[in-house]
Amino acid sequence: MEHYNMNLNLKVWRQKNTKSKGEFKMYRVENISSEMSFLEMFDVLNEQLIHEGEEPVAFDHDCREGICGMCSMYINGKPHGPWQANTTCQLHMRAFKDGDTIVVEPWRANAFPVIKDLVVDRTSFDRIIQAGGYISVNTGNAVDGNALPINKDKADASFAAAMCIGCGACVAACKNSSAMLFLSAKVSHLALLPQGEPERHSRVINMVAQMDKEGFGSCTNTGACEATCPKEISISNIARLNQEYLVASLTAEK
Amino acid sequence: MLDAKIPSGPMDDKWTDYKGHCKLVNPANKRKLEVIIVGTGLAGASAAASLGEMGYKVKAFCFQDSPRRAHSIAAQGGINAAKNYQNDGDSVFRLFYDTIKGGDYRAREANVHRLAEVSANIIDQCVAQGVPFAREYGGLLSNRSFGGTQVQRTFYAAGQTGQQLLIGAYQALERQVALGNVTMYSRHEMLEVVKVDGKTTGIIARDLVSGKLERHFGHAVLLCTGGYGNVFYLSTNAMGSNVTAAWKAHKQGAAFANPCYTQIHPTCIPVSGDHQSKLTLMSESLRNDGRIWVPKKAGDPRKATDIPEEERDYYLERRYPAFGNLVPRDVASRAAKERCDAGYGVGTSKQAVYLDFAAAIERYGKIEVSKEGRTDVPKEEIIALGKEVVKEKYGNLFDMYEKITGENPYELPMRIYPAVHYTMGGLWVDYELQTTVKGLYSLGEANFSDHGANRLGASALMQGLADGYFVIPYTIGNYLADEIYNKPISTDHEAFAAAEKSVSDRLSTLMNIKGSQSVESFHKRLGKIMWEKCGMARNAQGLTEAISEIQALKKEFWSDVKIPGDISEFNPELDKAGRVADFIELGELMCKDALNRNESCGGHFREESQTEEGEALRHDDEYMYVAAWEYAGESNWNLHKEDLKYEVIKPSQRNYK
Numbered sequence: 001m002e003h004y005n006m007n008l009n010l011k012v013w014r015q016k017n018t019k020s021k022g023e024f025k026m027y028r029v030e031n032i033s034s035e036m037s038f039l040e041m042f043d044v045l046n047e048q049l050i051h052e053g054e055e056p057v058a059f060d061h062d063c064r065e066g067i068c069g070m071c072s073m074y075i076n077g078k079p080h081g082p083w084q085a086n087t088t089c090q091l092h093m094r095a096f097k098d099g100d101t102i103v104v105e106p107w108r109a110n111a112f113p114v115i116k117d118l119v120v121d122r123t124s125f126d127r128i129i130q131a132g133g134y135i136s137v138n139t140g141n142a143v144d145g146n147a148l149p150i151n152k153d154k155a156d157a158s159f160a161a162a163m164c165i166g167c168g169a170c171v172a173a174c175k176n177s178s179a180m181l182f183l184s185a186k187v188s189h190l191a192l193l194p195q196g197e198p199e200r201h202s203r204v205i206n207m208v209a210q211m212d213k214e215g216f217g218s219c220t221n222t223g224a225c226e227a228t229c230p231k232e233i234s235i236s237n238i239a240r241l242n243q244e245y246l247v248a249s250l251t252a253e254k
Numbered sequence: 255m256l257d258a259k260i261p262s263g264p265m266d267d268k269w270t271d272y273k274g275h276c277k278l279v280n281p282a283n284k285r286k287l288e289v290i291i292v293g294t295g296l297a298g299a300s301a302a303a304s305l306g307e308m309g310y311k312v313k314a315f316c317f318q319d320s321p322r323r324a325h326s327i328a329a330q331g332g333i334n335a336a337k338n339y340q341n342d343g344d345s346v347f348r349l350f351y352d353t354i355k356g357g358d359y360r361a362r363e364a365n366v367h368r369l370a371e372v373s374a375n376i377i378d379q380c381v382a383q384g385v386p387f388a389r390e391y392g393g394l395l396s397n398r399s400f401g402g403t404q405v406q407r408t409f410y411a412a413g414q415t416g417q418q419l420l421i422g423a424y425q426a427l428e429r430q431v432a433l434g435n436v437t438m439y440s441r442h443e444m445l446e447v448v449k450v451d452g453k454t455t456g457i458i459a460r461d462l463v464s465g466k467l468e469r470h471f472g473h474a475v476l477l478c479t480g481g482y483g484n485v486f487y488l489s490t491n492a493m494g495s496n497v498t499a500a501w502k503a504h505k506q507g508a509a510f511a512n513p514c515y516t517q518i519h520p521t522c523i524p525v526s527g528d529h530q531s532k533l534t535l536m537s538e539s540l541r542n543d544g545r546i547w548v549p550k551k552a553g554d555p556r557k558a559t560d561i562p563e564e565e566r567d568y569y570l571e572r573r574y575p576a577f578g579n580l581v582p583r584d585v586a587s588r589a590a591k592e593r594c595d596a597g598y599g600v601g602t603s604k605q606a607v608y609l610d611f612a613a614a615i616e617r618y619g620k621i622e623v624s625k626e627g628r629t630d631v632p633k634e635e636i637i638a639l640g641k642e643v644v645k646e647k648y649g650n651l652f653d654m655y656e657k658i659t660g661e662n663p664y665e666l667p668m669r670i671y672p673a674v675h676y677t678m679g680g681l682w683v684d685y686e687l688q689t690t691v692k693g694l695y696s697l698g699e700a701n702f703s704d705h706g707a708n709r710l711g712a713s714a715l716m717q718g719l720a721d722g723y724f725v726i727p728y729t730i731g732n733y734l735a736d737e738i739y740n741k742p743i744s745t746d747h748e749a750f751a752a753a754e755k756s757v758s759d760r761l762s763t764l765m766n767i768k769g770s771q772s773v774e775s776f777h778k779r780l781g782k783i784m785w786e787k788c789g790m791a792r793n794a795q796g797l798t799e800a801i802s803e804i805q806a807l808k809k810e811f812w813s814d815v816k817i818p819g820d821i822s823e824f825n826p827e828l829d830k831a832g833r834v835a836d837f838i839e840l841g842e843l844m845c846k847d848a849l850n851r852n853e854s855c856g857g858h859f860r861e862e863s864q865t866e867e868g869e870a871l872r873h874d875d876e877y878m879y880v881a882a883w884e885y886a887g888e889s890n891w892n893l894h895k896e897d898l899k900y901e902v903i904k905p906s907q908r909n910y911k
Contacts, residue, residue, distance in 0.1 A: 017823065035526045037658075043531055043774070050772045050827070055818050058826055060319060062492040064532045066654065067417055068323040083657075090657045115463055116824040123440065126320050130432040134425035135384045139304040139723045142375070142382035146339060149393025159386035159411055162418060166322055195384045 357706020487781020
């Protein structure tokens, strides 16, 4: 792999706090190696700002290996940037070339208010899980793990949905700011397993109600969420969610 | 000072007897007892969920935006349990034995035995929660093997086992939040332990969004705050992983045990340059199928694929024929370092070795072909089929490797090098997981208890969940049963006021330094000292130098660090400054501990103490103890020794040949 260095112009969203009005600011970074990760390039920018006496750009990040779901930058009009099936932290600078201007914004959604600069509040996702994204089993109540064989294909499909990292890119990508892909991933994960069966109906009804309450938009089947998802969560989960919701609504006991 | 409170009686009965006799708290009283849990990884989330279910009033804290982000999520390979589903001779005793041996006879037998006993319950609990473990076509759970063992006892969910287990615990935690039993404080950092009359009564936490300090009362405080590998700056830990909560506890009287025991993981993606902010692990599970090698000729300039089979040195298979590529992590790491130091390293930095899947791909391809009963299949087709199998097993890891390095590991061998991964040391705890401060507990990686001088793969997840789901729910009752007579202490109490003031003073001091160097630059310098002098190989001279260098660095930090922004706002630089300041102090203690322990054991390798073949050499006569350090003022510690007595297993020189 050939490596190269580049100089870049960065157009970055700056916003002091939730209440203040934000604006774009231009910065220049030089001698950026193509081997750096995108966040390492931001580390360079922040070190530069600290030395110049300016406040560094606040951004969320933690594991930097694509699994914690904390990083969340909207890069050149795409959540997590130009690569497919990727998080911001795993985006590397070889995706860019010398002289590029890169526009970086926070996730934009009513249910994700900006805390500062590129940092947003995603606790609405936690509240959706609180509404029913679990199996009600207390510690110590479990039977032997092999007492309940589970069809491998179903277990695999459940796992594929459970891979969601809760980053919120699906919401940021959606023109309606819908959280349907996130929600459907959790509903699918649990509905596909026999352990999830007893609460199957109440779960989907309560989680959808919470999602609406948080101010996420409706789904219009555009598919931007699936195209953006770093873990390639399939939009077929939304179809399953709709089916689960319909069945649950029709069979709900008043 | 140190009373491990190990129950008497035969090893097999200790835990059962303990559970049968420990004090209980009745449900009406549990509602009146408040427990604070700091950290929401596997240990913290599972403890918060379990204690909430039991009826305690729980407050849980994490510095991330959600408890689901804790770094347990990044664990890839799997979780061990003595289920013997594979009928390959596994048992509680085998898991106990492997863990003690893997830890190089520096762990406490009674704790490890309990860990092995509850391991099977963890799998059952996680399955019941809907954790989608890998399964066989018959619908039953699948297993794979890991380093340092000869049975298949590792349960997994592709390369994302930690993620799936954490989400299971997170969901259980959020259920308790919904039920009102747990109050969650995310984006909060614990900055002090509050004590009244020597007993823990709460914490001072900082709301990282508003910058405000908060006082929280608890009848007990559980620190589940993970390890301190980031003291090395570069490690596989998350950027936010830190020692701060544990360090504050230490300065309030909790002894810190075996700080020098650091696990350097053999298979990580090598450093590519000075800009590097963290290192990425490639799961140990890859050593099931990957073969590790370097060229036989030092400095061989050829591409890996151009080097013929007979000119490759599969050094682990050569040196350790019985375990081959599956030797424990410490052994594999040192062997890689030895080859690179001798000039056989590969890649541009020459600080890397190959992890090669070509043989596995061919082997799996042949199995696929034979399943179909076909013969005369062209090699390309065999390879293509084999790649599919490898993709199913390790696809996400291969993708991650390619994203970071830009190289395709299906075609070229991976380049790997050891990196700091886990810390076996931590807060000293007794059998009940209580530190040397009453009412202050430590669970998971944050404590020192179960892994001795080296942790076996797939045992971290096991320990975190064992502590949270199955140990603390019993042991905390034994303490809290007496607390029912004590009313909650008001947060207006002078102890809270004094603790808050000391935190607030320290934050102001940091902000007012207004120096010229960034927090990051100090952290990098600390990491360099630690890696070079307290890393994979240590010696008395280097450690002595490191201690004075760290003391000088500390002075420079407190007089020249530059922190932009304000105290009373979202200020990640200030958060980081506090953590780096604590890492600097910890670094000194680690070097002191490493200097004191003039033997090689597990992850701690003293160059002065090795066999003629370069293997680690223990000195059981002198060092068969836990080194528990009591804080005694700046750069000053008192050493307390907990002697390790082996009742069941006879310590021997580890041999993986």
